[in-house]
Amino acid sequence: MPMSSDPLQSVALTAMARVATDFETDARVPMNPHPDVIVIGAGIIGATCAWRLSQAGLKVTVLERSATGSEASQAALGVLTFHARPQFPEPLLVLCRHSREYYPSVIDELAEVTGERVDYREAGQLMVAPFDADLPELEEAERANRELGLEVERASPEEVRLLEPHLNPDLASALYYPGDAWVDNTALTFAIVKAAQSAGARIERANVTSIEMGNGRAGGVQAGGETYQSEWIVLAAGCWSGQIPGVPDLPVVPRRGQAFAVEGALIRRVVHSPRAYMVPKGDIQTMLGATVEDVGFDTANTLGGLRDIASKSLEMSAKLESCTFDGAWAGLRPGTPDEIPVIGPFEQIPNLIVASGHFRNGILLAPLTARLVRDHLTGSDPVPDLAPFSPNRAALRRA
Numbered sequence: 001m002p003m004s005s006d007p008l009q010s011v012a013l014t015a016m017a018r019v020a021t022d023f024e025t026d027a028r029v030p031m032n033p034h035p036d037v038i039v040i041g042a043g044i045i046g047a048t049c050a051w052r053l054s055q056a057g058l059k060v061t062v063l064e065r066s067a068t069g070s071e072a073s074q075a076a077l078g079v080l081t082f083h084a085r086p087q088f089p090e091p092l093l094v095l096c097r098h099s100r101e102y103y104p105s106v107i108d109e110l111a112e113v114t115g116e117r118v119d120y121r122e123a124g125q126l127m128v129a130p131f132d133a134d135l136p137e138l139e140e141a142e143r144a145n146r147e148l149g150l151e152v153e154r155a156s157p158e159e160v161r162l163l164e165p166h167l168n169p170d171l172a173s174a175l176y177y178p179g180d181a182w183v184d185n186t187a188l189t190f191a192i193v194k195a196a197q198s199a200g201a202r203i204e205r206a207n208v209t210s211i212e213m214g215n216g217r218a219g220g221v222q223a224g225g226e227t228y229q230s231e232w233i234v235l236a237a238g239c240w241s242g243q244i245p246g247v248p249d250l251p252v253v254p255r256r257g258q259a260f261a262v263e264g265a266l267i268r269r270v271v272h273s274p275r276a277y278m279v280p281k282g283d284i285q286t287m288l289g290a291t292v293e294d295v296g297f298d299t300a301n302t303l304g305g306l307r308d309i310a311s312k313s314l315e316m317s318a319k320l321e322s323c324t325f326d327g328a329w330a331g332l333r334p335g336t337p338d339e340i341p342v343i344g345p346f347e348q349i350p351n352l353i354v355a356s357g358h359f360r361n362g363i364l365l366a367p368l369t370a371r372l373v374r375d376h377l378t379g380s381d382p383v384p385d386l387a388p389f390s391p392n393r394a395a396l397r398r399a
């Protein structure tokens with residue numbers, strides 16, 4: 001099959017009303033001891049892969065040890081953005097850009113399948129410089145985005161006041177990204193789980209304890225005392241993907257993100273500075289985040305983490321001082337050494353496909369990741385070139 005050069009073709013919870021809804025095994029979908037595909041993990045990545053693979057006519061069983069969508073996919077803030085930063089790796093930018101383009105059609109498709117529309121808003125994003133010292137970073141971001149032909153505008157203090165009246169009036173400068181969006185990632189993940197089940201995927205509560213290898217193939221998985229066998233295995237276990245016995249060396253590591261919310265929508269669109277994000281959750285909350293910490297698999301909230309977010313957010317809006325605290329949470333982003341996700345098969349085990357390591361962009365990247373995994377498994381023409389995202393790439397070991 002020809003290879004395309006187009007990267008697209010070729011390319012704890014501690015509080016809150018963030019209650020994990022458990023869309024577990026759908027009785028309508030019969031047990032299948034020999035599915036075509038086993039997907040490990042039902043976060044947004046595994047669920048979206050299961051949906052697209054089921055739609056393609058494959059028999060899919062998802063093994064999830066906890067409630068569906070209850071880990072990083074629920075902790076996210078739902079920001080859909082892909083702006084160029086000098087340190088932003090190009091393959092990641094290409095992925096983000098194309099995945100962002102799918103969002104409106106994915107939201108429409110989910111509404112058709114589930115009968116409910118996920119809250120998705122194309123309200124743009126403001127990047128603000130609270131201090132003069134932040135101006136070089138803002139200018140660099142503007143230049144990098146213009147060079148790539150991405151939509152970006154300078155916003156005057158008057159324009160910022162009109163767009164977001166509750167921001168501090170003395171901000172040094174601001175950029176406006178009109179094409180950015182926000183999605184309710186919790187509702188989205190659950191809608192995708194429902195859609196996957198409607199398409200025939202079976203979701204089972206099972207903790208995968210090992211992947212069985214033999215003759216250069218992943219023969220099956222062990223979970224809850226059972227052996228599951230399939231032609232393909234999709235490893236979408238988030239930051240735990242490299243921990244499952246049998247998986248070859250896979251440097252996907254947990255990077256904790258803490259966040260908290262205050263009551264009321266103080267802002268209408270996503271606002272961020274070089275140090276913090278403020279994100280309106282529908283019309284009910286303003287979410288503030290997020291830390292990036294290397295503390296292993298610890299999903300606790302710490303006073304230091306929350307203080308850090310609060311002080312950096314106050315640089316953008318002093319109005320936050322009088323807002324009512326509405327809960328805090330933390331989640332583990334699946335990080336990689338080069339900050340590029342891992343999508344594709346191990347060279348030495350071609351039927352073990354990784355879909356992990358999406359770090360800060362897993363919500364944004366889920367639609368395209370699932371498409372790439374589906375196209376790889378179904379042998380689309382042209383087959384996607386997954387080399388930049390390979391689990392065997394040198395940068396994963398060198399970085």
Ligand SMILES: Cc1cc2nc3c(=O)[nH]c(=O)nc-3n(C[C@H](O)[C@H](O)[C@H](O)COP(=O)(O)OP(=O)(O)OC[C@H]3O[C@@H](n4cnc5c(N)ncnc54)[C@H](O)[C@@H]3O)c2cc1C
Nearest residue numbers: 041043045065071073077078079208238257361362363364
């Ligand atoms: C505070 C915070 C803010 C964020 N904000 C954004 C944002 O604004 N935009 C964005 O795009 N991204 C954001 N992210 C990143 C995003 O949340 C992640 O990249 C994404 O959720 C990863 O999805 P996943 O499905 O790979 O992992 P997860 O959601 O963690 O799912 C992995 C699943 O695998 C299951 N699992 C693990 N091991 C096993 C096993 N052995 N057997 C069975 N099941 C197993 C787990 O129980 C879990 O359900 C944010 C993350 C955090 C923490």
